[in-house]
Amino acid sequence: MIRGASLRGFTRLVEELGGEPVELARRFAIPLRALVSDDELVPITGHDAMLDAAARDLRCPDFGLRLARAQDIGILGRLAPAIEASSTVAEALECASRFLFVHSPALSIAVEPDPRGRREVVALTYRKDARESPYSPQAMELGIGLFHGVAAALVGGLRGLRSVELPHQPLSPVARYTGFFGADVRFGSQAGALRVERRLLEREFSSGDAAVRRLAVDHLARHHTDPEDRVATHARRALIETVGITPPAIDHIARLLAMHPRTLQRRLAAESTGFGEILEDVRRDLALRYITTTDLPLGQVAAMAGFADQSGLSHAVRRWRGASPSEVRRLARGTS
Secondary structure (H helix, E strand, C coil), rough: CCEEECCCHHHHHHHCCCCCCCHHHHHHHCHHHHHHCCCCCHHHHHHHHHHHHHHCCCCCCHHHHHHHHCCHHHHHHCCCHHHCCCEEEEHHHHHHHHHHHHCCEEEEEEEEEECCCCCCCEEEEEECCCCCCCCCCCCHHHHHHHHHHHHHHHCCCCCCCCEECCCCCCCCCHHHHHHCEEECEEEECCCCCEEHHHHHHCCEECCHHHHHHHHHHHHHHHHHCCCHHHHHHHHHHHHHCCCCCCCCCCHHHHHHCCCHHHHHHHHHHHCCCCCHHHHHHHHHHHHHHHHHHHCCCCHHHHHHHHCCCCCHHHHHHHHHCCCCCHHHHHCCCCCC
């Protein structure tokens, strides 16, 4: 999931381009409330597919970059004050890395060695967990564009930015990218990243306030549980890796997690969920992902999502979306 704040500015931009934001949201089963509410949770696969569709349908290849211009650090909600009150760039990045799951558990940022081997350079990477959602060029450009804008605003300009790295090939003329970032942009990289001089990590923030940061971090730690600490997260990942390959039995998943099935049941119950609920979520997410983002035959989709046959898939999709798999696929592509 991702917070609806990621769509801040989406409605205005789509309307400026002559599109219908509500129609786009309905095509991808995005709650209409997410278009006006920062805290509404949105399935990240639908969120990203909608961005790609908006760019395609409205003939706006730089849609993600335009949307990034309409946003600022405020979209991060309660995480924003903790970042702004940090004393240095390194401290802000540590905070953002630790708590970005509050915005979306599927996203992560990190400080990594320079992929081009320069010791005086580090890569500030931005990634989406491929186990949770397919790669989206527009969502990557939105994320990297926002990352760049927030960093520049916090330190008064990104002097020391060596290059911007994007995993996909250019969607717009290269001059559009270099004009946006004010630096060289390279395509086909291993990960989205801002390559910056290492000394930038030591830059101090004029907004730094240790007391405010401590209060903000304490609030985040008290009210938000890192998904990596939840048994449900590990059970979900184990199911994603095995659904469609082996029968989705709790005994098998418990063995993969090195615990007794009853222990797994107890720990999931303590997290207010259960094995059946997680399995249903995984099947739904996988099935809808394959239906809306691939051309795979529906019989193959059924098998890959763990259904006994295509009929089982059809009944489930009608329960989830009120339409057949074929209708869901056509709707996602904007075809009649």
